[in-house]
Amino acid sequence: MNTAATDALLKRRQRLLGPMSTFYDEPLHLIRGEGVHIWDADGREYLDCYNNVPHVGHCHPRVVEAICSQASMLNTHTRYLHENILDYVDRLTATFDASLSSAIMTCTGSEANDIALRIAQSVTGKTGVIATDHTYHGNTMAVAQLSCTNPPPGGHWPNIRHVPAPDSYRGLRNEAGELDSTAFTASVEQAIYSLEEEGYGLSAFIICPYFANEGFPDVPPGWLDGAVAAVRRAGGVIIADEVQPGFGRTGTHFWGHQYADIIPDIVTLGKPMANGHPVGGVVTQPSYLEAFRRDFRYFNTFGGNPVSAAAALATLAVVQEEGLMDNAQTVGEYAREGLLALAERHECIADVRGRGLMFGAELVVSRECKTPATALAKRVANGMRQRGIILNFLGIHYNTLKIRPPMPFSQANVDLMLEVLDVTLTDVMVHTDIEAGKNPGS
């Protein structure tokens, strides 16, 4: 039940912003955030197990200070010289392979991917693009074409190909017991053939190397080798969308593609890059950037301005200096062990997976049939929210717990989350059984 104040806000919002989904049956009206906690208008505290944008924690004082200090000194565009953007790009590119040494700063990850597609076009002279069928790379007209989950009205452009996203829980395994990549490689090869046949040619293969929206299937390093080799043979470029796995989130590697053991030609960045300040970016090799700048004469008024660069620089410094990648590794491992223990008591928890502080588990109706429990997942998210824990769901079947907290998440935070998940699952299952006519006591 919403309070009268929430209902009034919802009504006003509908009038001014149009129909927009809120995550929960009872929308959250937040007013404060600090570290891994957020508070609603009634003063109630929530543990944030979901938001990756406040990467180093809500309102991290060092990022806030960087923004305030620079905003009161100067905020202008990059036609004038300024050291902030240079200091940032220097520090940022130092985390990549030596070939990836130059960058464009944008305001959003969508803008970054929109540029990446055009860099690929400049470099290859082709326009064909391959993406997976359960990905999301952003919201511009061009980038929205990459999505099958939100298909564009009027259909996809004829130069776009989608390949089936990997499903490590249900997919075929090879002799080593790992998810087989043969079918994926073959579908990329087929897409290349089709693009060439129809005259578009291959420009780019764009992937989140962690397959975050696909439900982060468990794919080992080297799994993409076949697909990458096929793309390179055809003269295409590899775009790694690091908006989700980047900046140390997966614990063992600063970038998702480093774990996947590939070196992309173009890397795109967004959400966590400046802890919530609107910053995105594209990192690539200098010759690629030069080709793009020559062909497109791109300029972004707000991109890389002194305040945005200061916010991004402070965020990166905090990640590196406060050991947040190691924390993601340790705390993520601990959380997955806890989830596995919980799975012993909750039949619906299957296939605990993920790395670092982006992980979860599929909720299923039956482990034997691996039937996705999509409706249950929604109830669990709402039940957790009622109990003060914020998380959500994603994946091919929208049944995978999506746990992706700010990076300073602690083992104590994990304990609380699992405790509440235990209670919520028990409660939701009881109600599900009652609705199904079963006697919960039997």
Next chain:
Amino acid sequence: MNTAATDALLKRRQRLLGPMSTFYDEPLHLIRGEGVHIWDADGREYLDCYNNVPHVGHCHPRVVEAICSQASMLNTHTRYLHENILDYVDRLTATFDASLSSAIMTCTGSEANDIALRIAQSVTGKTGVIATDHTYHGNTMAVAQLSCTNPPPGGHWPNIRHVPAPDSYRGLRNEAGELDSTAFTASVEQAIYSLEEEGYGLSAFIICPYFANEGFPDVPPGWLDGAVAAVRRAGGVIIADEVQPGFGRTGTHFWGHQYADIIPDIVTLGKPMANGHPVGGVVTQPSYLEAFRRDFRYFNTFGGNPVSAAAALATLAVVQEEGLMDNAQTVGEYAREGLLALAERHECIADVRGRGLMFGAELVVSRECKTPATALAKRVANGMRQRGIILNFLGIHYNTLKIRPPMPFSQANVDLMLEVLDVTLTDVMVHTDIEAGKNPGS
């Protein structure tokens, strides 16, 4: 001559960001801004007659305070309820015709125009778009298609039509002595016919109602009536790009389309909206927004976040409460009178025009032939920069002085600008004459 420090910065910038133009032969390395002034790394002060992004003045304390205060309290996305975005959209839409009562907040004007094109597609079911041949509406792949000055590699999409931009200095005049609109209307009608013939149909006619990039030709209210009527007859929608004339800049009206005396279906906003914080937006009627949200399920992670909304709200409040629109009117009039007086002594100054605090004059080789003095314009911009005044050039022939300072610009600022312009023109003309082999004393 650049200093060694500037040369080092330029080299580092080239390495990290690739080839990017700076406005002047000697690039500016800025480190501080306040009101209408900016300072370089050597402590030299400049009068800013160019930057419209810091709309209410560089580092306006009220905007800085709004950003700092909200950034230290909460910054999250619009899936959660928050009052800032509602307070802003309420106050913003109050400045428009009653039909334009709902909005989407984005991070850039480019994102806003990218959305506007899709709103038009949702509403009309068509994809044909008409723009002028000297406009610029932004930098996404889709929006860049609207530009002829930066033509996209591979050519324009077949659903885009360009109509000749008006030129009030050289164009045909009607009996009332005003720029004739017959040819413009006819070219819009022809574009509509062509789009319908080729099966795209008419979706939208997008214009800056002030024709800012076209060199702000002097077109009277009602001038667009014929074109607008043709668009409406064909079932298309009108998109007014208010990124440049909006927020009171033109002095008499809060929005450029209000002076032009048209009511657009969609309005797009950007640059000055939050005084440099990355904020853009789209204002439209609720049924349009609903159609777009239904068809495209658009979500923008950073758009309308509590900090961005606070920055935009503070900026709008300052414009309204500090009387900046009236100031633009008074000071702009004063400046144009001064430019006209200067034109009496400088033959190259022709056709002083503009409104409010976005104005200038064409620089010509000869008033009789109206030959654009494009090279001279560049020398003047560099000469002014050397003398501590920041301005630039634009227009169809890139020979129109572009004077567009922060809105708190004063009459004293005008006096200084004109005084330096006088000296610079004299100096530049002497050097031009010497190079041409003329004796300046003769």
